[in-house]
Amino acid sequence: MTEEHEFAHGGSERLQHGPSPVELAEMALVEAELDQRRPERTAEPTLTRIATLMDVLGSPQRNYPAIHVAGTNGKTSVSRMIDALLSALHRRTGRITSPHLQLATERIAIDNTPVTPARYVEIFRELQPYIEMIDERSQAAGGQRLSKFEVLTAMAYAAFAEAPVDVAVVETGMGGTWDATNVIDGQVAVITPIGLDHTDYLGPDLGSIAGEKAGIIKRAPEDPLVPRDTVAIIAEQQPEAMEVLLRRAVEVDAAVAREGSEFRLLSRRIAVGGQVLEIQGLGGVYDEIFLPLHGEHQARNATLALAAVEAFFGAGAHKQLDIDAVRAGFAAAVSPGRMERMRSAPTIFIDAAHNPDGAKALAATLTDEFDFRRLVGVVAVLADKDAAGILEALEPVFDEIVVTSNGSPRALPAEELADLAVQRFGDERVVTATTMTDAVETAIAIAEEAGDAGEPVSGAGIVVTGSVVTAGAARSLFGKEPA
Structure with a gap:
């Protein structure tokens, strides 16, 4: 028995049908090329390069609505729960998360499933001539090449448009305002709990970090044919962070729903393989929700995800989402690497x-x-x-x-x-x-x-x-x- 299977004893076996060695080798070549680019944490604050690339590609990120997720902790879990709920409500989804655990394909998912290594390579090769053109333009003007994260973001947005998806669930990288994902205008902006992390890049205190994260809360586009509000769904925060987030919402005339006020976790009880929740949502109470994840923090992440999906569908007082679909969505939620x-x-x-x-x-x-x-x-x-x-x-x-x-x-x-x-x-x-x-x-x-x-x-x-x-x-x- 190999060392790998010795460790795996008592767990699940490997899937029988995975990518071929050739496909993995081709993906490794693409990753080696991408790794020559600057990582996100060294990129200067600008959206010029990624915005220009999006324009050249025909603005694929304008082809679908989006739920945009920023914060310090819980972003990936919240994004995956939102994805699961939308899928249960019969919407085709595209999802961006980062960083990946094992393979870069995890970052780009369609229908709750990561793209294959072959598709990952195909997307990159399709975009490569345009990426190199933007690199040349930027360098000629004294700027830098696109960062790896900018390229990955462009790949995801293009893949979603080609699928096509009904809605994109977009997790930011580190920040918000200057995050490459922020070339998209989220109909719903979700802010998970904010703490001190990446302080060398985002700022030394909660207020400055919150200011960066708040950049995903935007004014709704002025379209008389499709009038709508942008909605900010905000987790419980330290007062210093909450003040900044609410100020931003007022500035851009966004509607706000806060955990603990407009929605909240009512109760949770531990169950085999997870927990059972009762949640006060924007449209009413949702009970007997089984969540196959551990921890109060995941219960609160679920509360945030539910409010985000309610806001996306326009739920409000006495206008609930289908309870059976909500239960099915949460029961199907997974968050690899989280307990x-x-x-x-x-x-x-x-x-x-x-x-x-x-x-x-x-x-x-x-x-x-x-x-x-x-x-x-x-x-x-x-x-x-x-x-x-x-x-x-x-x-x-x-x-x-x-x-x-x-x-x-x-x-x-x-x-x-x-x-x-x-x-x-x-x-x-x-x-x-x-x-x-x-x-x-x-x-x-x-x-x-x-x-x-x-x-x-x-x-x-x-x-x-x-x-x-x-x-x-x-x-x-x-x-x-x-x-």
């Missing part, structure tokens, strides 16, 4: 928490919904993240921690992470491993150590976390297909 179970005996979860707020949500979920007798963490963090804050949030729930590197060029070296961990956990609770494989093997060995009676401790668990890259590497290690 996702990899195997049992011992139980292993992965979670993409990559900042202190995400780590706090993970810790709360582990405390509230599980009763592990011993819990071992496997943690690998990127160097530009608040590793100390992540460790601080996780210390109360992990009995031991195995620190490692996830293999990314941006990864914090395991030795440096170990130093930070020892300061919070103490030397006796920290183990260092060179690779992710070694770290998981070590964690399994710790979880299966004999207790005082000489028998393995029953009810032990392992959580692999610290970044999206870490979660993606763990998914691959356990033989999970990109989703």
Whole structure:
């Protein structure tokens, strides 16, 4: 049995029909070309290049309405839930999410399914002459080439127009105002909870970060044939952030619905494989909603997603969405890498928490919904993240921690992470491993150590976390297909 299938024991097997080696090789060539471009976090604040490319392509992003999602935590989960709800309500969807866990195709999904590697390559090659033309124009004017994220955004918008889709669900990259996705005008703008992340790019405090995120809230186009409002769906926020978001909504004359005021989570109860929710939506109460995801934060993400879809369809007082469709949509919702179970005996979860707020949500979920007798963490963090804050949030729930590197060029070296961990956990609770494989093997060995009676401790668990890259590497290690 291969190492991969040893890890995957107790989980699902690989799909039998996947991309061919030739298709994966061709995609790898495209990714190598894209990787020569600047990453999003080094791009200067401008939409000029991406807007020009969209014009050259015939403005594909104008061919469908959109729900635009920005924020610090929960964007991908909210986007996936919105997608699932729209699909259950018989709309063909296109979805942009980032970053990907395992394969870049995850970023562009149609009908809730990532495009194939062959289609990914085809889209890029179709756009390549126009991309290179914009590169040349920009460089001739003293500017830079399109960034990788700008190219990926253009690929998604073009693919959606070609499909065609009925509605696009668009997750921003890091920001809002200057995010490449913001060449689209969302009919509904969703703002998830805002925290301190990417401060070197978005600003040093909640107010400045909120100001950047608020840029997706826009004035509705003046069209006498199709009069409509833009609607801002806003999660509960710190007062400093909420003030900025509401000011922006007033400036552009957008309608506003706030979590805790116009809509809210009424109740949640833990169930096998997830939780059952009761939600006060914009159009009334939706009850007995099974959500196959763990954590209060996911319940609140569901509340936000439901309000966004209600707003998209014009739901309001006494105008509800079909309850059976809502239940079916949430029951079908998935969010890979978010408290996702990899195997049992011992139980292993992965979670993409990559900042202190995400780590706090993970810790709360582990405390509230599980009763592990011993819990071992496997943690690998990127160097530009608040590793100390992540460790601080996780210390109360992990009995031991195995620190490692996830293999990314941006990864914090395991030795440096170990130093930070020892300061919070103490030397006796920290183990260092060179690779992710070694770290998981070590964690399994710790979880299966004999207790005082000489028998393995029953009810032990392992959580692999610290970044999206870490979660993606763990998914691959356990033989999970990109989703």
